[in-house]
Every structure is written in C-alpha cells, then in structure tokens.
Amino acid sequence: MTDTTETVHVDLGSRSYDVRIGAGLLARAGAEIAPFLKRRRVAVLTDETVGELHLDALREGLDDIAMTALALPAGEATKGWPQFSRAVDWLLAEKVERRDIVVAFGGGVIGDLAGFAAAVLRRGVRFVQIPTSLLAQVDSSVGGKTGINSVHGKNLIGAFHQPALVLADIGVLGTLPARDFLSGYGEVVKYGLLGDAAFFDWLEANGPALAAGDMAARQYAVRRSVEMKARIVERDETEEGDRALLNLGHTFCHALETATGYSDRLLHGEGVAIGCALAFELSQRLGLCSQEAPSRVRAHLKAMGMKTDLADIPGDLPDAEALLALMAQDKKIVDGRLRFILARGIGEAFVTSDVPGEAVRKVLGEALARR
Numbered sequence: 001m002t003d004t005t006e007t008v009h010v011d012l013g014s015r016s017y018d019v020r021i022g023a024g025l026l027a028r029a030g031a032e033i034a035p036f037l038k039r040r041r042v043a044v045l046t047d048e049t050v051g052e053l054h055l056d057a058l059r060e061g062l063d064d065i066a067m068t069a070l071a072l073p074a075g076e077a078t079k080g081w082p083q084f085s086r087a088v089d090w091l092l093a094e095k096v097e098r099r100d101i102v103v104a105f106g107g108g109v110i111g112d113l114a115g116f117a118a119a120v121l122r123r124g125v126r127f128v129q130i131p132t133s134l135l136a137q138v139d140s141s142v143g144g145k146t147g148i149n150s151v152h153g154k155n156l157i158g159a160f161h162q163p164a165l166v167l168a169d170i171g172v173l174g175t176l177p178a179r180d181f182l183s184g185y186g187e188v189v190k191y192g193l194l195g196d197a198a199f200f201d202w203l204e205a206n207g208p209a210l211a212a213g214d215m216a217a218r219q220y221a222v223r224r225s226v227e228m229k230a231r232i233v234e235r236d237e238t239e240e241g242d243r244a245l246l247n248l249g250h251t252f253c254h255a256l257e258t259a260t261g262y263s264d265r266l267l268h269g270e271g272v273a274i275g276c277a278l279a280f281e282l283s284q285r286l287g288l289c290s291q292e293a294p295s296r297v298r299a300h301l302k303a304m305g306m307k308t309d310l311a312d313i314p315g316d317l318p319d320a321e322a323l324l325a326l327m328a329q330d331k332k333i334v335d336g337r338l339r340f341i342l343a344r345g346i347g348e349a350f351v352t353s354d355v356p357g358e359a360v361r362k363v364l365g366e367a368l369a370r371r
C-alpha cells in the first residue's frame, strides 16, 4: 500500500516540530517516536474510551518501546484540577524523567491536560500528541496551548508548551461517534471562515462526503486546517495579536460551555459552530459583512446536521447579561475590553476591541428569544 502520509512543519525555532497526517500512523508509532527517545519507554495519558478502542494498537505500534498508560474518564469534566493532579502524580509515580516523553493519546481534553502535565512535570518534559478526534487533529494538538478549566471559565489555567511531534492518524477517526465527528467539524469550518473562502467553498461541496468517511477528503481537510493553524502560530506563538483569529466563535463558545457546566449538553466544537454563527451575525449587525454571509454559515452547518443556534442547546441557559459576564473572563481581554473576532465576509476575519457591548447583548438576547 502506498504511504500517503503528509507532513506539515511548524517552524518555531528551537520549538519546531512536524505534524504527520495519514492513515496507519498508529501502527508505525514506534518508528515515528523513536528519534525523540533517550530511553525506550513512554508514559501514555489517555481516556477510558480511547484506551479501550486503541491502546492495544498503540502498544503494538510502539514495538519494543515500553509503554505504561493511565486512562482518565472521557469527557470535558475531566479537564479540571482533580484529574490533572491525578495525572501528574501518576507520571511521578511512574518515575518519568525530564528527558522522557509523555504521550497524549486522545481528543482535545486529553491533549490539553496531558500537555499541561508535561509542561509542569519536573518543570517541563517533552510530549508527543497522538490526537484521536477530528477536533484534536485539526486544532488542539497543534500550537502548544495546554491547560485545564476553572470554575471561572474554560482553559483559564495552563501554559504554552509545544509538542515535540504530532501524529494524526486519520484512520482512527472511523471509530468516532457521529456527534463527536461533527463537533470536530465545527473547528474545520472555522478555518474556512477565518481565512480561506475557497476552503469554505470546498467544505460546502465535500463536507457530506467527509462526514460519510471519504478518506481522501478527511486527509485534505485535516491537512489544510493544520497548515492554516501552523502558519498563524508561527506568526504569533503566544497570542499577542494574529493568533486570536483562531479564536473565531470561541468567546461565545466558552461562555456557553461554562454556562452548561462543561457537560454533554454542549460539546466544544458544537459551541464553536454556534459561536461562529453568532460572530457572523454580530458582524452583519455592525454593518461589517452582508446578510448573505451569516445565512451561508448557518445553511452549511444546518446541512451538515450541526447545532447552529442557542435554540439547539437543551436545558436552561442564563440571560444575555449573565452570558456577557461569563464572556468577560475571556483570555483575550485587554484593559477590561473584550476583543472579538469579527468578519468582513467568509474567509475575512479580523480581531477588534471596538465592539459595543450593546450590540453583543442584542445578538445574544435575540438568540435567546429564538429558544
């Protein structure tokens, strides 16, 4: 079989690394990781679902590299202090040393938590991301944002810590439940919306095939997303400016995730999709883009069977004022002023602090009224 693995290099000087994208990478994990090892052993953090489905395959792929593993409960609720301290204590009990490699084997929750554990363990050890969800492959495994949630908000505790290598095996996406796959698709659409109108056109045409399992389409979507993310992260590793573009939809999303208690009511990528739709609605309300743009965003998300609005979130939600208060914990805030990612059209996003609170309140109020 021909090897169709592609490599996206993330050029960050001494923190540079490759993102390898293809089918069958799990089976070759040992050969891929070996050059980074000082001794032939790795400590793997995973979740119970991924562990059950794929840990044996990873163990086999690692060949003679010894593997020890801890499986945490699956789900966003794991991304907090209790499971984080459990993971760090386990890594210490396993005698993971500074020159060793920690492997984050799972979706965004595991990648963020394990990356943060690696960042603080013995003041920093290297880690390899093996993302198993679409969301983690296209987004959270790349760029070095690691962390956990606080009762005050999403991802408020963490560190920038770049991985040494990312292995995105698109073959494992086949075991994802449809809801999780579509949640990850929310982040894929984000890339088209923020900076590549042609990619959004492509997604409108190919999104259904991608969701149905077309491997070539999946590989292209993962590669294009990672490429876009890599170029932005290279320009602005620690989000002083441009990197905030990757936060399109996230100011709304994080407030909604906090409001729904990081529960099954709203998955992260679902919140991103709703957040992108609201960001385009806000842009239109401020006269920045045409009415056609938010309609096209919603139409595509709907055609993919995704959540597009606050009305699609089950259970109670707080009022617009309370949601605005949650948004005020956003990490993009400067001098008390929220920064938003708005758009002049599809593929034309930009970062601005110049957004009247009243306009945001109105967009949220109207969205709540549609429930």
Ligand SMILES: O=C(O)C(=O)C[C@@H](O)[C@H](O)[C@H](O)COP(=O)(O)O
Residues within 6 Å of the ligand: 139, 140, 142, 143, 145, 154, 155, 187, 239, 243, 244, 246, 247, 250, 331
């Ligand atoms: O990598 C980034 O930069 C992003 O903003 C990507 C986001 O999609 C991702 O969810 C990120 O973890 C959110 O970052 P945060 O700084 O808003 O917590």
